[in-house]
Amino acid sequence: MKLGSAQKNGSRLTYVLSSGWFSSVCILTLTLICGLVGQNVHLTIEQLERNKKVFDSQNVRGAYVAFLDVQRILKKVQEALAYGELTDEWQRELNAANDMLFVRVENFYTVQEQGLSLPASDAAVKSLRHVVDVVDAAAAEGFPDLEKTWESLLLLTEQSRQDMMAHIDAIHRFESKLLSEQLEAVKRKRNTIWATLGGLMLFASSALLLLRREIAASVARRHAEARIAHLAFHDSLTGLGNRLSFQEQLGVWLDQDQPATLMFLDIDGFKTINDTHGHAAGDIVLQHVAQILREIADNHHGFASRLGGDEFALTLSVTDMRKVGDICEQILADVSKCLVFEGEDIISHTSIGVATTVQIAGAVELGVDSLSRAADFALYAAKSAGRRCFKIYDEVLEAKYLARRNMVEELPDAIANGEMEVFLQPKVRMATSETYGFEALVRWRRNDLLVPPKDFVSTAEESGQIIELDRSVLRQASQIIADFNKSHGTQFSISVNFSALQFNSTRCCTVIKDVLAETGLPPELLTIELTETTELTNWDRATGIIRAIQSLGVRIAIDDFGAGFSSLAYLRTTFANEIKIDRSLIVNLETSERSRFLLDSVIDIAHNLDLEVTVEGVETQRQLQIVLPMEPLNGQGYFWSKPLPAQEALQNAVQSPVQIQVSGG
Amino acid sequence: MQLRFVLAAVATMIFSQPSLAGSPRPVSLEPIQHAPASLTVVSKDGETTVYSPSDLENLTTFRIETVTPWREEAAIFDGVMLKELLQSSGLSEVSSIRVTAENDYAVTIPRALWESVPVLVATRANGKPLSRRERGPIQFVIGSDDYANSEIAVESHLVWMAARIEAE
Numbered sequence: 001m002k003l004g005s006a007q008k009n010g011s012r013l014t015y016v017l018s019s020g021w022f023s024s025v026c027i028l029t030l031t032l033i034c035g036l037v038g039q040n041v042h043l044t045i046e047q048l049e050r051n052k053k054v055f056d057s058q059n060v061r062g063a064y065v066a067f068l069d070v071q072r073i074l075k076k077v078q079e080a081l082a083y084g085e086l087t088d089e090w091q092r093e094l095n096a097a098n099d100m101l102f103v104r105v106e107n108f109y110t111v112q113e114q115g116l117s118l119p120a121s122d123a124a125v126k127s128l129r130h131v132v133d134v135v136d137a138a139a140a141e142g143f144p145d146l147e148k149t150w151e152s153l154l155l156l157t158e159q160s161r162q163d164m165m166a167h168i169d170a171i172h173r174f175e176s177k178l179l180s181e182q183l184e185a186v187k188r189k190r191n192t193i194w195a196t197l198g199g200l201m202l203f204a205s206s207a208l209l210l211l212r213r214e215i216a217a218s219v220a221r222r223h224a225e226a227r228i229a230h231l232a233f234h235d236s237l238t239g240l241g242n243r244l245s246f247q248e249q250l251g252v253w254l255d256q257d258q259p260a261t262l263m264f265l266d267i268d269g270f271k272t273i274n275d276t277h278g279h280a281a282g283d284i285v286l287q288h289v290a291q292i293l294r295e296i297a298d299n300h301h302g303f304a305s306r307l308g309g310d311e312f313a314l315t316l317s318v319t320d321m322r323k324v325g326d327i328c329e330q331i332l333a334d335v336s337k338c339l340v341f342e343g344e345d346i347i348s349h350t351s352i353g354v355a356t357t358v359q360i361a362g363a364v365e366l367g368v369d370s371l372s373r374a375a376d377f378a379l380y381a382a383k384s385a386g387r388r389c390f391k392i393y394d395e396v397l398e399a400k401y402l403a404r405r406n407m408v409e410e411l412p413d414a415i416a417n418g419e420m421e422v423f424l425q426p427k428v429r430m431a432t433s434e435t436y437g438f439e440a441l442v443r444w445r446r447n448d449l450l451v452p453p454k455d456f457v458s459t460a461e462e463s464g465q466i467i468e469l470d471r472s473v474l475r476q477a478s479q480i481i482a483d484f485n486k487s488h489g490t491q492f493s494i495s496v497n498f499s500a501l502q503f504n505s506t507r508c509c510t511v512i513k514d515v516l517a518e519t520g521l522p523p524e525l526l527t528i529e530l531t532e533t534t535e536l537t538n539w540d541r542a543t544g545i546i547r548a549i550q551s552l553g554v555r556i557a558i559d560d561f562g563a564g565f566s567s568l569a570y571l572r573t574t575f576a577n578e579i580k581i582d583r584s585l586i587v588n589l590e591t592s593e594r595s596r597f598l599l600d601s602v603i604d605i606a607h608n609l610d611l612e613v614t615v616e617g618v619e620t621q622r623q624l625q626i627v628l629p630m631e632p633l634n635g636q637g638y639f640w641s642k643p644l645p646a647q648e649a650l651q652n653a654v655q656s657p658v659q660i661q662v663s664g665g
Numbered sequence: 666m667q668l669r670f671v672l673a674a675v676a677t678m679i680f681s682q683p684s685l686a687g688s689p690r691p692v693s694l695e696p697i698q699h700a701p702a703s704l705t706v707v708s709k710d711g712e713t714t715v716y717s718p719s720d721l722e723n724l725t726t727f728r729i730e731t732v733t734p735w736r737e738e739a740a741i742f743d744g745v746m747l748k749e750l751l752q753s754s755g756l757s758e759v760s761s762i763r764v765t766a767e768n769d770y771a772v773t774i775p776r777a778l779w780e781s782v783p784v785l786v787a788t789r790a791n792g793k794p795l796s797r798r799e800r801g802p803i804q805f806v807i808g809s810d811d812y813a814n815s816e817i818a819v820e821s822h823l824v825w826m827a828a829r830i831e832a833e
Binding site (some may be wrong): 107 | 701735767768769770797798800815825826
């Protein structure tokens with residue numbers, strides 16, 4: 001994502017502002033400014049204090065008081081002149097007055113020395129001192145000429161008065177100047193302080209604005225992060241947690257040893273809903289299911305998740321099986337409620353697989369994976385059971401399934417490695433009980449155990465491996481019979497079962513031809529058995545292939561005749577040589593007259609169509625007796641022999657051909 | 666224990682050097698010839714007592730060695746305590762007194778001053794009568810340390826040529 005230039009500048013600015021050295025510089029500068037302003041103010045105050053000292057020293061007052069002191073002296077002299085006599089007391093008083101002036105001048109002088117030395121002050125001090133000296137001099141001589149003293153004093157005091165006035169004015173001016181300077185200084189301080197405050201305010205405002213911006217950005221970032229975190233863990237359509245969140249949450253639950261029930265849910269035929277009603281409708285269905293699950297989760301302290309597509313997971317803390325069952329029923333009912341979307345009714349169903357921690361605790365290490373696998377298998381079981389239901393995990397069932405799957409996986413190798421054994425069950429002429437041929441039945445010798453066909457044939461059919469299997473049986477059986485016939489001079493025939501899948505491809509003709517060539521078996525001794533219950537997907541092609549097989553001289557038999565619904569259709573359309581009547585028509589022969597009628601009719605039809613008839617599943621003498629009159633018939637069943645390993649069956653057939661005397665007619 | 670006493674003694678010696686303004690200590694004075702001067706004390710009920718420097722020296726005499734705002738070099742002042750002087754005239758309890766000098770200078774001294782700080786009414790300096798040109802003959806003196814440490818004492822309390830004391 002390219003940053004715009006403004007963004008880039010912004011981030012550069014932010015980078016600078018947030019850097020440590022910039023802050024240090026700012027703080028230093030602020031400290032410096034504050035320090036300078038403080039120092040400035042401090043200096044001003046010092047100045048003010050100095051000025052105060054000047055005012056305190058009362059220089060002006062001193063001058064005024066000096067006037068009084070001078071006046072006192074003059075008055076005393078005047079007194080003497082008026083009185084005419086100089087008494088001791090008068091002298092004393094005059095001296096006292098002069099002393100006072102003396103002290104006054106000394107004080108003046110002291111103040112002067114403290115740094116005010118104004119020229120006017122110097123002059124004032126000098127003139128006052130002159131007065132003192134004159135009086136002292138006169139007193140020393142005892143005042144010889146008072147008149148003269150008086151006249152000089154008048155002059156001197158006049159002078160001193162003028163000088164002191166000048167001093168007073170000078171002091172006034174000086175003090176005035178100090179005040180003005182003070183005012184100016186304070187004004188400057190004010191300006192400085194205003195400027196500093198302004199600057200600081202600007203600084204503080206910018207800082208606040210930046211801070212505010214940063215905080216806003218930080219808040220926005222936090223929101224974005226929260227949103228991302230939410231998105232990372234939640235499904236946006238339904239608001240449920242996603243697979244990631246599910247795994248984490250379940251992991252936490254299991255770590256805390258919380259008992260849990262896990263349900264995996266699948267929407268039946270979701271693809272169909274999407275195709276029929278559109279993806280918007282599909283979304284509605286998903287949200288509908290999500291809401292149901294969410295409510296249940298909330299009510300049972302659990303959590304619901306959407307794992308993807310139309311898969312959901314519901315984790316609850318309930319482990320009571322009855323309650324779990326109720327909840328599943330409720331879910332099934334709620335999901336199946338009709339939804340209306342754009343005027344169309346949409347109904348969906350779900351399959352549920354349930355597994356609880358209690359169930360699987362013993363077997364494997366309890367974890368998200370193991371619990372999920374169990375729930376997954378239960379879901380598979382539910383779907384296999386026809387959907388729209390719930391199945392609870394069954395260890396045993398899973399074991400079986402796994403075993404079966406293993407078997408399926410081993411099948412191709414088994415076929416290739418010759419683990420498939422051919423067993424033979426004799427086919428007899430019912431009238432004479434003479435064995436004329438065998439049906440080849442496959443058995444799987446797996447780990448020294450014989451696996452019965454019902455366990456693997458259907459699996460083989462599902463996986464399409466039946467084709468390979470049938471052909472293998474065909475080769476083996478044909479070879480065995482051909483070899484035996486050659487070595488023993490017999491003419492035994494062999495019947496081999498082919499699944500309907502074979503008749504989708506003309507390859508099977510080629511295979512049969514090859515086998516006949518390889519084994520040297522005469523074609524008329526080979527019968528291919530086709531079960532009438534299997535559905536041929538392409539009648540025309542199948543018919544063509546059947547004809548091709550027959551054109552080789554090989555016979556076709558319809559197996560399990562009468563067990564399914566399309567028997568007559570088969571008779572009508574397929575060109576068979578033989579029909580093998582299913583054991584279901586034989587089983588109630590002894591008790592049911594209806595069965596007898598049916599059997600009779602079928603055999604009749606078959607005979608009329610020139611078909612050879614073999615009756616399967618004869619087990620008792622009585623059955624045999626009933627059937628026998630409906631000849632000519634072949635028979636196959638436990639009554640004569642059960643399927644045996646090939647060589648054993650062959651040996652039996654040769655060594656002790658079954659001869660059973662049938663009594664009765 | 667012993668050590669502590671020793672340390673205390675040493676500390677006392679170091680820190681109690683006779684400063685240039687120690688507390689007034691009692692002294693007995695030989696009578697001398699004073700210049701004519703008088704201090705008139707007017708009691709609350711108007712009764713006046715006139716003291717000459719010699720009269721003053723009949724009260725308990727004290728000595729202070731100190732500098733003053735007008736003397737850079739310390740001088741030994743002898744005189745009497747203002748408080749005692751006021752007491753003998755019944756003025757020690759008044760809230761303030763007005764002191765007038767020979768040159769008509771006047772100042773009000775609050776009671777707090779003579780209650781908190783020893784104020785010497787000095788009549789002699791360096792053993793000789795305090796002359797007028799020395800700011801006598803009767804001067805109010807406060808030891809420079811006491812003066813500096815007191816928040817009440819100001820320069821105007823150090824009256825020169827003291828002539829009259831009366832209740833304010």
